[in-house]
Amino acid sequence: MSLLEVQNVSKTFHTDHGPVHAVRDVSLSVAQGECLAVVGESGSGKTTLANMILGILAPSSGRLRFDGADLPSRRLPDHRRAIQLVQQNPLSSLNPKRTIGASIRLGLDTYGIGDRSGRWRVVEEALDAVGLPPAMRKRAPSSLSGGQRQRVGIARALACDPRIVVLDEPTSALDVLVQARVLRLLNDLRVSRGLTYVFITHDLAVVRNVADRVAVFKSGQLVETGTTEAIFTNPRDPYTRSLISAVPVVDDDELSLRNSLAEGT
Amino acid sequence: MSPVLDIRDLHLSFKGYGGLSEVLHGISLRIEQGQKVALVGESGSGKSVTARIVLGLLQETRTARIRGAVEFDGRDIGAMSARQRAALRGTEMSMIFQDPTSSLNPTFTIGRQFREVLGRRDPGIGRAASDARATQMLAEVSIPDPARVLAAYPFQLSGGMNQRVMIAMALANRPKLLLADEPGTALDVSVQAQTLHLMRELVDDHGTSVLFISHNLGVVREFADRLYVIYRGRIVEEGPAAAIFADPRHAYTRALMDAVPRITGGGLPDVPEVSEDFLAPLIRHEEDAA
Numbered sequence: 007m008s009l010l011e012v013q014n015v016s017k018t019f020h021t022d023h024g025p026v027h028a029v030r031d032v033s034l035s036v037a038q039g040e041c042l043a044v045v046g047e048s049g050s051g052k053t054t055l056a057n058m059i060l061g062i063l064a065p066s067s068g069r070l071r072f073d074g075a076d077l078p079s080r081r082l083p084d085h086r087r088a089i090q091l092v093q094q095n096p097l098s099s100l101n102p103k104r105t106i107g108a109s110i111r112l113g114l115d116t117y118g119i120g121d122r123s124g125r126w127r128v129v130e131e132a133l134d135a136v137g138l139p140p141a142m143r144k145r146a147p148s149s150l151s152g153g154q155r156q157r158v159g160i161a162r163a164l165a166c167d168p169r170i171v172v173l174d175e176p177t178s179a180l181d182v183l184v185q186a187r188v189l190r191l192l193n194d195l196r197v198s199r200g201l202t203y204v205f206i207t208h209d210l211a212v213v214r215n216v217a218d219r220v221a222v223f224k225s226g227q228l229v230e231t232g233t234t235e236a237i238f239t240n241p242r243d244p245y246t247r248s249l250i251s252a253v254p255v256v257d258d259d260e261l262s263l264r265n266s267l268a269e270g271t
Numbered sequence: 272m273s274p275v276l277d278i279r280d281l282h283l284s285f286k287g288y289g290g291l292s293e294v295l296h297g298i299s300l301r302i303e304q305g306q307k308v309a310l311v312g313e314s315g316s317g318k319s320v321t322a323r324i325v326l327g328l329l330q331e332t333r334t335a336r337i338r339g340a341v342e343f344d345g346r347d348i349g350a351m352s353a354r355q356r357a358a359l360r361g362t363e364m365s366m367i368f369q370d371p372t373s374s375l376n377p378t379f380t381i382g383r384q385f386r387e388v389l390g391r392r393d394p395g396i397g398r399a400a401s402d403a404r405a406t407q408m409l410a411e412v413s414i415p416d417p418a419r420v421l422a423a424y425p426f427q428l429s430g431g432m433n434q435r436v437m438i439a440m441a442l443a444n445r446p447k448l449l450l451a452d453e454p455g456t457a458l459d460v461s462v463q464a465q466t467l468h469l470m471r472e473l474v475d476d477h478g479t480s481v482l483f484i485s486h487n488l489g490v491v492r493e494f495a496d497r498l499y500v501i502y503r504g505r506i507v508e509e510g511p512a513a514a515i516f517a518d519p520r521h522a523y524t525r526a527l528m529d530a531v532p533r534i535t536g537g538g539l540p541d542v543p544e545v546s547e548d549f550l551a552p553l554i555r556h557e558e559d560a561a
Contacts, residue, residue, distance in 0.1 A: 181486060
């Protein structure tokens, strides 16, 4: 059963230079427990789509359904709690003046999760779940490394006990060794908690290894969708092929896959 | 013939409240004429400060303590005056930064900024001569309509276009050495691939030597002839790029390679973030092994 459905959704921004069609008639669905990767270049509409899923933007037309019911454009607290976001840059998305514990607790206070005395325990459990020492809740974001901060970003989303997590380029600001650990953590959490991910990224190599299905965006339109296996072994759309063949690769097997795709374009 | 860049046993420390803290523990690196050398490492490994020492910028920082030899084209940078070092920048050595749009000045047209760059080498250059030279350079980076670009402000151009402009500017004065710090990481992958390809062709044509700083092994593989892997202020492995990619021997280099997700799949790698083995001594590959 699909947990999230996007049905014929469009978003148009009206600017001084005329209308900009950021998302055009997009339909897709995400099943419970699935990881759907949304890929495309900058300006392709992937972040606009994410903002509509989160309720930050209202669609110009079309509708969104969550767990069998329509999602109103003015979200109820329950909806906001159930669909959480992990942002790209953990340094700019955490308030520098709050301790990380206070940042994580904010969601609990907003949605009235648990009783007041038990909330610090929930915060500590969330930190523990992402592999950080619970005592770290008293520290400021500036005293943490990039990888630790991104773990805080994940803990903040998890503390609200969401059904869906929208991950917006969660590892592209991280070093490659740190990225590998954080991606493994995200995968483990998805399996152990039955979470559903909408994974927004331009890094096709990451997508290959974390996603179940892929949706490829170009200029606001969905150009191709399919299982990760199918998209990488037999991409139909020339744009998908060009995206895959632009990935910088390290080993020879990858090079031959890339070359075989480049021949087809 | 002397190498274009010869760094020998370079140490760098910063003076802080808690005394001196050393960030480069004696690194050595050589770039021959026309060679493309990559310095690869994670953030905080010391790769960008190395570039800033070569450019003569860190020497102006009062808290920095620099020891060791840095020779550019046979001349000792450490023995130069601040003025002499400044005269090298933009003429004999130039730099390309990570984000092209934020490293161009938004208040001047591209043509005006070209004139400033060309004026470093030739202070009396007039507008007509500068525009002619700039047009020729923009054509070399495959910009279809140079006149339009010269009249434009950076924010009117796309990121990929600005990146090409940066490459054209950096090579306009025919520098001996080009320093490229993570060029194009702010751009989309397909644009990044195109600009890297273009940059490689241009530096090959001009015979420019390059110090390419990156954390992305995939990008390095497509660009560099030689590789230096840096970890916490120490070079841990060096040699021809092909030899290191075929047979990475240092534990840190191996971890870096394993950590890159593959487009052929195979799941997420299980590599440690830190390990005692990463501190093992330098491994040098034979020059003729490539």
